[in-house]
Amino acid sequence: MKLPSVTDRLARNRFVLDEAESHIHINQELAALTNIADALIACCPAQVYSKAEDGTILVEYAACLECGTCTTIADDAVLSWHYPRGGFGIQFREG
Amino acid sequence: MTWKTEEPDFEVIVIGAGVAGSVAAYQLAKQGRSVLLIERGEAPGSKNLSGGILYCNEMEKVFPDFLNQAPIERRITRNYVSFLNQDSSFAIDYQDTRLAHPVNAVTVLRAKLDAWLADQCTDTGVMVMPGVRVDAVLTETTDDGTQVVGVQAGEDKLTAHVVIAADGANSFISRAVGLRPKPKQNQMAVGVKGVISLPRRTIEDRFSLSGDQGAAFAVVGDCTQGVGGGGFCYTNLDSVSIGVVLRLDDLVAKKKAATRVFDHFLSHPLMAAYLEGGELREYGCHLVAEGGLDMVGDIHMGGLVVVGDAAGLTLNTGLTVRGMDLAVGSAIAAAKAVGTAIERQDVGAQALSVYRDLLFASTTGKDMERFARMPEFLERERLYSKYGDLLARIMHHIFNHDGTPREPAVKVAANAFSRSKVKIGQLLSDGLAGVRAL
Numbered sequence: 001m002k003l004p005s006v007t008d009r010l011a012r013n014r015f016v017l018d019e020a021e022s023h024i025h026i027n028q029e030l031a032a033l034t035n036i037a038d039a040l041i042a043c044c045p046a047q048v049y050s051k052a053e054d055g056t057i058l059v060e061y062a063a064c065l066e067c068g069t070c071t072t073i074a075d076d077a078v079l080s081w082h083y084p085r086g087g088f089g090i091q092f093r094e095g
Numbered sequence: 096m097t098w099k100t101e102e103p104d105f106e107v108i109v110i111g112a113g114v115a116g117s118v119a120a121y122q123l124a125k126q127g128r129s130v131l132l133i134e135r136g137e138a139p140g141s142k143n144l145s146g147g148i149l150y151c152n153e154m155e156k157v158f159p160d161f162l163n164q165a166p167i168e169r170r171i172t173r174n175y176v177s178f179l180n181q182d183s184s185f186a187i188d189y190q191d192t193r194l195a196h197p198v199n200a201v202t203v204l205r206a207k208l209d210a211w212l213a214d215q216c217t218d219t220g221v222m223v224m225p226g227v228r229v230d231a232v233l234t235e236t237t238d239d240g241t242q243v244v245g246v247q248a249g250e251d252k253l254t255a256h257v258v259i260a261a262d263g264a265n266s267f268i269s270r271a272v273g274l275r276p277k278p279k280q281n282q283m284a285v286g287v288k289g290v291i292s293l294p295r296r297t298i299e300d301r302f303s304l305s306g307d308q309g310a311a312f313a314v315v316g317d318c319t320q321g322v323g324g325g326g327f328c329y330t331n332l333d334s335v336s337i338g339v340v341l342r343l344d345d346l347v348a349k350k351k352a353a354t355r356v357f358d359h360f361l362s363h364p365l366m367a368a369y370l371e372g373g374e375l376r377e378y379g380c381h382l383v384a385e386g387g388l389d390m391v392g393d394i395h396m397g398g399l400v401v402v403g404d405a406a407g408l409t410l411n412t413g414l415t416v417r418g419m420d421l422a423v424g425s426a427i428a429a430a431k432a433v434g435t436a437i438e439r440q441d442v443g444a445q446a447l448s449v450y451r452d453l454l455f456a457s458t459t460g461k462d463m464e465r466f467a468r469m470p471e472f473l474e475r476e477r478l479y480s481k482y483g484d485l486l487a488r489i490m491h492h493i494f495n496h497d498g499t500p501r502e503p504a505v506k507v508a509a510n511a512f513s514r515s516k517v518k519i520g521q522l523l524s525d526g527l528a529g530v531r532a533l
Contacts, residue, residue, distance in 0.1 A: 009289075010378065039347050041352075042351065043353055065378075065380045065381075067381050069380070072343055072382065076277070085228055086248070086249075087136075087227075091137045092143065092377060094204045094290045094376060095141075095206035095207070095209070
């Protein structure tokens, strides 16, 4: 069985996108100081995080599977993460 | 005594319609309490993932006909535990039809199971409110300290005598109210899981099962590329749930990408053969508490009790991984304690400490205590890297007849030892620690 790319995997899931607000916010200065970018990028199973050329961390919050890995490995001051508003985000059909 | 004479909106508010939350709500409604069950997902179950198999014992105490009425997938009759290396594997393959008579453990898919549980709640009079995120609990300061008196969801405030936090492994609710600390990295693991569609018949043929029998695989070693944790694979009716569980401190330290480790396990020849021709139906991830008893800590305060994953109730014994049965066990204890507290009109911290007493008098609490040393044992590095290799070396000597005269078994083992990276002292130490932890 050939595994689809992570993007294609996520495309098979059902998401209800909250277009009004992101549930993930990064303090870029602190993130740079604590050098957390690579760990966030590597650990997130949904590949929500990536790095821009200038080192800024980019957040694709719409892809988030809401596991909480990032918020466990990052300091709360660096990464503010809460669940999306009620009814939004990933909606597993199998689980 | 802590009791408010004015009538609250509900006697009990439960946050989270997972296994723990729904069972607690159901039990309290059966006692005649007014219960509100709030779920942030579109529907109960839509935020939840089954990380393994459900041992049914506790669930059958709540729903005697659970096996016939609930949407279960397969009844586990085969437990397969394997040390996986790059080119070899060594496994214990335990198959027993007695495990199905009576049924001991089943596979479930949470979107279906949790929806069924919530239906049982509705039928018993629980008000189930999906699509609502609880932002915080409401508190008041009393002579006995902080007392939880309700919940806040957006602009809405709802009051209750007792709030039950069943909000899952992250448990932001008990963190925000200062009851429980943020978990440490070595206390949490991320489970990454795929649900792969396969025809029923194919699953039964490949896993040597008949009818609705099921198999559960637990794998350590190369499946996680040396990261503390393991691989798992469970058969559903017409799909296979497969993935890896990775301890966060080790995942960060080893600088491995979670997605790569997942792909690596599914592509390993041992697993790939089972998945051939399958189609990925869903991809998900979820945190798992790995801290054992140490992590349970404070699970009650005035007006609040914490149940299930939110209370750190997961148990990895090396051979079996349990969570859902512990969620039920804690929900039974919580419902009893909360019901009694309301009846006696005292919902202060002291009155609700009965929850803790009941929990640790039950199988759930006793098992958490029994395996208290397990997390520390499972942090031993060699389990994930060297033992699989050592076992395969010994087996290779035994089964590979290369034409030379055979050596005595003791010498075979000694040779394999000297060539592997494990020292005798380490083996003894790990063996002793393992036995103690069990």
